[in-house]
Amino acid sequence: KAGVTQTPRYLIKTRGQQVTLSCSPISGHRSVSWYQQTPGQGLQFLFEYFSETQRNKGNFPGRFSGRQFSNSRSEMNVSTLELGDSALYLCASSPGHGGNQPQHFGDGTRLSIL
Amino acid sequence: TQLLEQSPQFLSIQEGENLTVYCNSSSVFSSLQWYRQEPGEGPVLLVTVVTGGEVKKLKRLTFQFGDARKDSSLHITAAQTGDTGLYLCAGESSNYKLTFGKGTLLTVNP
Numbered sequence: 618k619a620g621v622t623q624t625p626r627y628l629i630k631t632r633g634q635q636v637t638l639s640c641s642p643i644s645g646h647r648s649v650s651w652y653q654q655t656p657g658q659g660l661q662f663l664f665e666y667f668s669e670t671q672r673n674k675g676n677f678p679g680r681f682s683g684r685q686f687s688n689s690r691s692e693m694n695v696s697t698l699e700l701g702d703s704a705l706y707l708c709a710s711s712p713g714h715g716g717n718q719p720q721h722f723g724d725g726t727r728l729s730i731l
Numbered sequence: 732t733q734l735l736e737q738s739p740q741f742l743s744i745q746e747g748e749n750l751t752v753y754c755n756s757s758s759v760f761s762s763l764q765w766y767r768q769e770p771g772e773g774p775v776l777l778v779t780v781v782t783g784g785e786v787k788k789l790k791r792l793t794f795q796f797g798d799a800r801k802d803s804s805l806h807i808t809a810a811q812t813g814d815t816g817l818y819l820c821a822g823e824s825s826n827y828k829l830t831f832g833k834g835t836l837l838t839v840n841p
Contacts, residue, residue, distance in 0.1 A: 621773070650829075659833035660774075660819065673828050707773050715827055717762050717781060722773030 619644065621710050621723035629729045635696040638726045642689050642710030648672075648718065649691040651683060654705040654725070666691055667714035695728075703730045734758070735822055737832035745840050747809055752818055752835040755802045760822035763796055763803045764829070768817040810839045 622641040630636050642649050650673075651663040662675040666685035683693045689710075695702055705725045711718035736755045744750055754763070762781045766774035778787050780796035780803060787794045791814075793806040803820055817836050821829045 652831075660821075660831035662828055662830070665828075673826065675828075709773070716823065717779060718827070719764070719776045719779060720766075720774075720821075720829065722766075722775070724771065724773045 621708055621721055623708050623723035623726050625726060626724070627727045629731060630698050631731050632698055632700060634698050635694065636698060636728065638693045638706055640691045640693070640708030640723060642691070643721055646710035646712050646721070647689050648711045648714045649685055649689065650709045650720065651691070651693050652707045652709065654707055660707070663693070665714070672714050698730050700730050702728065704728060735820055735830055735832035737820060737835050739835060740833070741836050743838040743840065744810055746812055749806070749808050750810060750837070751804055751806045752837070753802070753804050754820035754832055756822060757801065758822070758824070759800050761800070761825060762823045764821045764823070765794055765803070765805055766819040766821065768819060774819055812839050812841050815839050
Protein backbone atom coordinates (compact mmCIF):
# COMPACT_ATOMS: atom_id res chain seq x y z
CA LYS A 618 0.00 0.00 0.00
CA ALA A 619 1.55 3.29 -1.08
CA GLY A 620 2.12 5.83 1.67
CA VAL A 621 1.42 9.55 1.72
CA THR A 622 3.20 11.27 -1.14
CA GLN A 623 4.24 14.91 -0.99
CA THR A 624 5.62 16.90 -3.90
CA PRO A 625 7.96 18.54 -4.37
CA ARG A 626 10.43 17.38 -1.71
CA TYR A 627 12.45 20.57 -1.82
CA LEU A 628 11.58 24.07 -2.93
CA ILE A 629 13.42 27.39 -2.92
CA LYS A 630 11.48 30.62 -3.30
CA THR A 631 12.09 34.31 -2.69
CA ARG A 632 10.15 36.71 -0.51
CA GLY A 633 6.86 37.87 -1.98
CA GLN A 634 6.37 34.85 -4.21
CA GLN A 635 3.66 32.26 -3.72
CA VAL A 636 3.94 28.48 -3.57
CA THR A 637 1.67 25.45 -3.93
CA LEU A 638 2.46 22.15 -2.25
CA SER A 639 0.76 18.88 -3.10
CA CYS A 640 -0.23 15.87 -1.01
CA SER A 641 -1.62 12.52 -2.15
CA PRO A 642 -3.07 10.56 0.79
CA ILE A 643 -3.07 6.83 1.33
CA SER A 644 -5.67 5.19 -0.89
CA GLY A 645 -9.02 5.17 0.88
CA HIS A 646 -8.08 7.90 3.35
CA ARG A 647 -10.44 10.84 3.19
CA SER A 648 -8.90 13.23 5.71
CA VAL A 649 -5.79 15.28 5.02
CA SER A 650 -4.10 17.53 7.57
CA TRP A 651 -1.23 19.95 7.06
CA TYR A 652 1.45 20.88 9.57
CA GLN A 653 4.39 23.28 9.64
CA GLN A 654 7.53 22.06 11.40
CA THR A 655 10.31 24.42 12.48
CA PRO A 656 13.13 23.95 15.01
CA GLY A 657 11.79 26.73 17.22
CA GLN A 658 8.06 26.02 17.20
CA GLY A 659 7.96 22.31 16.49
CA LEU A 660 4.99 20.83 14.64
CA GLN A 661 2.10 23.25 14.31
CA PHE A 662 -1.30 22.40 12.87
CA LEU A 663 -2.34 24.38 9.81
CA PHE A 664 -5.67 22.86 8.73
CA GLU A 665 -7.59 19.66 8.07
CA TYR A 666 -9.72 18.78 5.09
CA PHE A 667 -12.31 16.02 4.93
CA SER A 668 -14.65 15.40 2.02
CA GLU A 669 -13.40 18.57 0.30
CA THR A 670 -14.38 20.72 3.30
CA GLN A 671 -12.07 22.42 5.78
CA ARG A 672 -12.95 20.88 9.17
CA ASN A 673 -10.34 22.45 11.42
CA LYS A 674 -7.98 25.38 11.23
CA GLY A 675 -4.89 26.36 13.20
CA ASN A 676 -3.65 29.82 14.10
CA PHE A 677 -1.97 30.85 10.87
CA PRO A 678 -2.58 33.99 8.81
CA GLY A 679 -4.85 33.99 5.79
CA ARG A 680 -1.81 33.76 3.50
CA PHE A 681 -1.95 30.04 4.21
CA SER A 682 -4.79 28.28 2.44
CA GLY A 683 -5.63 24.86 1.20
CA ARG A 684 -8.12 22.77 -0.67
CA GLN A 685 -9.04 19.16 -1.20
CA PHE A 686 -10.20 17.52 -4.39
CA SER A 687 -12.83 14.83 -4.91
CA ASN A 688 -10.09 12.15 -5.02
CA SER A 689 -8.93 13.33 -1.56
CA ARG A 690 -5.69 14.81 -2.88
CA SER A 691 -4.91 18.11 -1.25
CA GLU A 692 -2.94 21.22 -2.03
CA MET A 693 -1.66 23.92 0.26
CA ASN A 694 -0.90 27.43 -0.95
CA VAL A 695 1.14 30.12 0.72
CA SER A 696 1.02 33.61 -0.78
CA THR A 697 3.34 36.59 -0.27
CA LEU A 698 6.08 34.41 1.17
CA GLU A 699 8.07 35.66 4.16
CA LEU A 700 11.45 34.53 5.46
CA GLY A 701 9.72 33.02 8.48
CA ASP A 702 7.78 30.65 6.23
CA SER A 703 10.94 28.59 5.75
CA ALA A 704 10.02 25.22 7.24
CA LEU A 705 9.25 21.58 6.63
CA TYR A 706 5.62 21.26 5.59
CA LEU A 707 4.12 17.91 6.46
CA CYS A 708 0.93 16.37 5.24
CA ALA A 709 -0.83 13.56 7.08
CA SER A 710 -3.78 11.44 6.03
CA SER A 711 -6.22 9.42 8.10
CA PRO A 712 -9.21 7.26 7.21
CA GLY A 713 -11.79 9.69 8.52
CA HIS A 714 -12.53 12.76 10.58
CA GLY A 715 -13.21 12.44 14.24
CA GLY A 716 -11.69 11.02 17.37
CA ASN A 717 -8.65 8.83 17.62
CA GLN A 718 -7.62 8.92 13.98
CA PRO A 719 -3.98 7.85 13.51
CA GLN A 720 -2.07 10.28 11.34
CA HIS A 721 0.02 8.82 8.52
CA PHE A 722 2.63 11.38 7.55
CA GLY A 723 4.43 11.99 4.30
CA ASP A 724 8.11 12.88 4.29
CA GLY A 725 7.36 16.57 3.81
CA THR A 726 8.27 19.43 1.53
CA ARG A 727 11.29 21.44 2.66
CA LEU A 728 10.57 25.08 1.75
CA SER A 729 13.38 27.61 1.89
CA ILE A 730 12.73 31.32 1.44
CA LEU A 731 15.63 33.50 0.29
CA THR B 732 -4.45 27.34 23.57
CA GLN B 733 -3.48 23.86 24.73
CA LEU B 734 0.25 23.31 25.19
CA LEU B 735 2.25 20.12 25.54
CA GLU B 736 5.65 20.34 27.22
CA GLN B 737 8.12 17.56 26.48
CA SER B 738 11.18 16.86 28.58
CA PRO B 739 14.01 16.51 28.30
CA GLN B 740 14.52 18.40 25.05
CA PHE B 741 17.72 16.47 24.29
CA LEU B 742 18.93 13.11 25.60
CA SER B 743 22.17 11.33 24.75
CA ILE B 744 22.75 7.88 26.24
CA GLN B 745 24.78 4.72 25.71
CA GLU B 746 23.35 1.61 24.14
CA GLY B 747 21.82 -0.65 26.79
CA GLU B 748 20.71 2.15 29.13
CA ASN B 749 17.10 2.82 30.11
CA LEU B 750 15.40 6.17 29.67
CA THR B 751 12.11 7.95 30.23
CA VAL B 752 10.75 10.97 28.38
CA TYR B 753 7.81 13.02 29.56
CA CYS B 754 4.90 14.86 28.01
CA ASN B 755 2.97 17.24 30.27
CA SER B 756 0.07 19.62 29.94
CA SER B 757 -2.36 21.57 32.09
CA SER B 758 -5.13 20.54 29.68
CA VAL B 759 -7.09 17.32 29.45
CA PHE B 760 -6.84 15.39 26.21
CA SER B 761 -9.27 12.81 24.87
CA SER B 762 -6.32 10.75 23.64
CA LEU B 763 -2.59 11.03 23.27
CA GLN B 764 -0.38 9.76 20.48
CA TRP B 765 3.37 9.15 20.41
CA TYR B 766 5.39 9.43 17.20
CA ARG B 767 9.02 8.92 16.24
CA GLN B 768 10.59 10.98 13.50
CA GLU B 769 13.90 10.24 11.81
CA PRO B 770 15.91 12.80 9.80
CA GLY B 771 14.45 13.49 6.38
CA GLU B 772 11.25 11.60 7.13
CA GLY B 773 7.81 12.30 8.49
CA PRO B 774 6.73 11.20 11.98
CA VAL B 775 5.60 7.59 12.37
CA LEU B 776 2.89 6.69 14.86
CA LEU B 777 4.07 4.43 17.69
CA VAL B 778 1.00 4.21 19.91
CA THR B 779 -2.27 5.86 20.92
CA VAL B 780 -3.43 5.89 24.55
CA VAL B 781 -7.02 6.75 25.32
CA THR B 782 -7.95 5.80 28.88
CA GLY B 783 -6.58 7.55 31.97
CA GLY B 784 -4.02 5.30 33.66
CA GLU B 785 -3.60 3.18 30.53
CA VAL B 786 -0.28 1.43 29.99
CA LYS B 787 0.73 0.06 26.59
CA LYS B 788 3.84 -1.92 25.75
CA LEU B 789 5.49 -2.13 22.36
CA LYS B 790 8.48 -4.47 22.70
CA ARG B 791 11.01 -2.45 24.74
CA LEU B 792 8.84 0.69 24.79
CA THR B 793 6.28 1.31 27.56
CA PHE B 794 3.77 4.13 27.25
CA GLN B 795 1.63 5.45 30.10
CA PHE B 796 -1.26 7.91 30.07
CA GLY B 797 -1.76 9.83 33.29
CA ASP B 798 -4.88 9.21 35.38
CA ALA B 799 -6.14 12.72 34.67
CA ARG B 800 -5.33 12.42 30.94
CA LYS B 801 -3.04 15.48 31.12
CA ASP B 802 0.34 13.80 30.90
CA SER B 803 2.13 10.80 29.47
CA SER B 804 5.48 9.10 29.59
CA LEU B 805 7.52 6.88 27.32
CA HIS B 806 10.02 4.48 28.86
CA ILE B 807 12.58 2.64 26.75
CA THR B 808 14.39 -0.36 28.20
CA ALA B 809 17.87 -1.33 27.00
CA ALA B 810 18.04 1.36 24.32
CA GLN B 811 19.48 0.45 20.94
CA THR B 812 21.09 2.68 18.30
CA GLY B 813 18.00 2.14 16.17
CA ASP B 814 15.95 3.98 18.79
CA THR B 815 17.68 7.23 17.85
CA GLY B 816 15.21 9.86 16.66
CA LEU B 817 12.87 12.67 17.61
CA TYR B 818 10.05 11.48 19.88
CA LEU B 819 6.89 13.55 19.65
CA CYS B 820 3.74 13.41 21.73
CA ALA B 821 0.46 14.78 20.41
CA GLY B 822 -2.72 15.36 22.37
CA GLU B 823 -6.14 15.28 20.78
CA SER B 824 -8.61 17.85 22.01
CA SER B 825 -12.39 17.64 22.01
CA ASN B 826 -12.60 19.23 18.53
CA TYR B 827 -10.26 16.53 17.16
CA LYS B 828 -7.30 18.90 16.71
CA LEU B 829 -3.87 17.45 17.44
CA THR B 830 -1.45 19.56 19.46
CA PHE B 831 2.15 18.42 19.27
CA GLY B 832 4.92 18.89 21.78
CA LYS B 833 8.29 20.12 20.50
CA GLY B 834 9.80 16.70 20.97
CA THR B 835 12.67 14.93 22.68
CA LEU B 836 15.70 14.34 20.48
CA LEU B 837 17.18 11.01 21.56
CA THR B 838 20.66 9.88 20.54
CA VAL B 839 21.72 6.36 21.45
CA ASN B 840 25.47 5.91 21.13
CA PRO B 841 27.07 2.52 20.38
